[in-house]
Amino acid sequence: MIERLQVSNLRNLTQVNLQSTVCNVVIGANGSGKTSLLEAIFLLSRGKSFRHHQPKRYIQHHQNHATVYAKLNDDRTLAIQKQADATTILRLNQATVYNQSILTEQLPTLLIDPSTMDMLEQGSASRRQLLDWLVFHMKQGFHPQWVAYQRLLKQRNSLLKKTRQLTQVQLAELKSWDKGLSNHAALIHHYREQVFTEWQPYFAKSVLQLLPSYAEKLSLSYNAGYDTNVALDVQLNERLEQDLQLGYTRIGNHRADIHVHWRSDNTVRSDDVIDSQATNTNTASSNHEVNAKLPTLKEQAANVLSRGEKKLLITALRLSQLPLLLNDNKYSASFANNSTSRATPVVLLDDITAELDDRAIGILLSTLAQLPCQVFMTSLTDDIVHLVNELWSKPRLFHVKQGQIWSVD
Numbered sequence: 001m002i003e004r005l006q007v008s009n010l011r012n013l014t015q016v017n018l019q020s021t022v023c024n025v026v027i028g029a030n031g032s033g034k035t036s037l038l039e040a041i042f043l044l045s046r047g048k049s050f051r052h053h054q055p056k057r058y059i060q061h062h063q064n065h066a067t068v069y070a071k072l073n074d075d076r077t078l079a080i081q082k083q084a085d086a087t088t089i090l091r092l093n094q095a096t097v098y099n100q101s102i103l104t105e106q107l108p109t110l111l112i113d114p115s116t117m118d119m120l121e122q123g124s125a126s127r128r129q130l131l132d133w134l135v136f137h138m139k140q141g142f143h144p145q146w147v148a149y150q151r152l153l154k155q156r157n158s159l160l161k162k163t164r165q166l167t168q169v170q171l172a173e174l175k176s177w178d179k180g181l182s183n184h185a186a187l188i189h190h191y192r193e194q195v196f197t198e199w200q201p202y203f204a205k206s207v208l209q210l211l212p213s214y215a216e217k218l219s220l221s222y223n224a225g226y227d228t229n230v231a232l233d234v235q236l237n238e239r240l241e242q243d244l245q246l247g248y249t250r251i252g253n254h255r256a257d258i259h260v261h262w263r264s265d266n267t268v269r270s271d272d273v274i275d276s277q278a279t280n281t282n283t284a285s286s287n288h289e290v291n292a293k294l295p296t297l298k299e300q301a302a303n304v305l306s307r308g309e310k311k312l313l314i315t316a317l318r319l320s321q322l323p324l325l326l327n328d329n330k331y332s333a334s335f336a337n338n339s340t341s342r343a344t345p346v347v348l349l350d351d352i353t354a355e356l357d358d359r360a361i362g363i364l365l366s367t368l369a370q371l372p373c374q375v376f377m378t379s380l381t382d383d384i385v386h387l388v389n390e391l392w393s394k395p396r397l398f399h400v401k402q403g404q405i406w407s408v409d
């Protein structure tokens with residue numbers, strides 16, 4: 001859990017130094033710096049912003065670098081410095097580290113914010129990242145495979161981009177990359193599929209809590225990005241001509257996706273049946289018939305749900321990952337070996353009241369309050385403070401104005 005957080009030169013946060021607790025509520029007007037605070041924590045955990053890829057966008061104007069430092073409750077310290085030329089300096093317990101995944105492992109962050117609310121309609125990247133966040137934290141072997149796969153994919157794509165006609169030497173090189181890609185792909189798919197299978201019942205439970213009228217109607221499916229019954233290199237070989245024309249690799253783990261499906265109830269109530277039969281004098285059907293069958297409709301949930309319901313669905317997708325991660329033995333064991341406590345996930349909830357009604361906010365917060373995680377939530381008003389006080393003991397309340405943050409208690 002983050003006990004102390006220091007941020008400097010990130011957007012309008014010139015110097016922030018705050019002591020945090022399990023539940024932290026950050027209140028301020030539009031443009032005051034609330035999201036920037038969550039962005040700082042996310043940057044420390046993931047090495048990138050959730051708003052802009054280029055550091056110069058979030059480094060404070062006229063400054064060379066932005067820095068985020070956190071001291072955790074077991075005295076571990078984490079720090080990141082991002083420079084305008086995208087150079088990154090990472091520190092764990094004051095020692096320089098060269099791999100962001102080391103900090104990510106120490107500080108798992110889960111973001112629920114309005115900008116990800118169209119992830120159901122967008123391309124597959126954000127949905128794939130959702131699954132990969134879980135896989136990263138639950139399967140230690142996943143990350144090295146993923147890094148190796150990405151490296152080979154990059155080489156392959158730059159060759160495909162360069163030419164439409166391969167020389168014999170290039171073809172041989174491409175085939176050896178494809179072999180490597182195929183081996184990594186099989187393992188990446190294996191990890192993803194395992195985690196996906198474990199995730200499904202947790203998702204169903206979250207839907208039951210957050211969207212009870214859709215319980216049993218919403219389901220998840222995982223698409224590996226290629227036909228997993230055939231080795232990836234065989235498929236890449238078969239469609240090499242098409243990839244050469246496209247200039248990139250069309251199939252593989254990098255195209256994996258998660259879909260949320262909505263399925264209609266295929267029965268209608270008995271009185272509906274009676275009503276519809278009343279207009280049909282020729283029918284011989286009995287009025288006692290209870291369940292009439294209608295064809296089951298199935299389509300992408302995004303086409304059916306309202307905006308508020310979509311937000312709840314995305315919240316359910318993210319929130320359902322936390323109890324799974326916390327119940328996962330490997331996740332707990334990996335931290336038991338070399339530290340006094342496992343990493344407490346940090347949930348970042350931006351603009352909590354946007355598009356959610358009071359009932360949904362109540363369910364979301366009470367679900368979070370039951371999980372052993374740390375929460376930073378932002379809000380324009382203090383309407384939620386009363387509820388937060390009921391659910392958490394000693395939450396901390398912060399006010400933000402023009403990049404200045406102070407604790408109210």
Ligand SMILES: Nc1ncnc2c1ncn2[C@@H]1O[C@H](COP(=O)(O)OP(=O)(O)OP(=O)(O)O)[C@@H](O)[C@H]1O
Pocket residue numbers: 010011012028029030031032033034035036037056057058059060061380
């Ligand atoms: N690179 C930058 N340097 C300095 N200030 C910046 C930079 N980028 C953005 N800002 C400013 O930082 C301020 C804080 O933005 P932020 O998105 O954190 O506000 P917010 O409190 O979350 O607002 P809202 O409630 O409207 O979402 C904005 O006023 C913005 O103009």
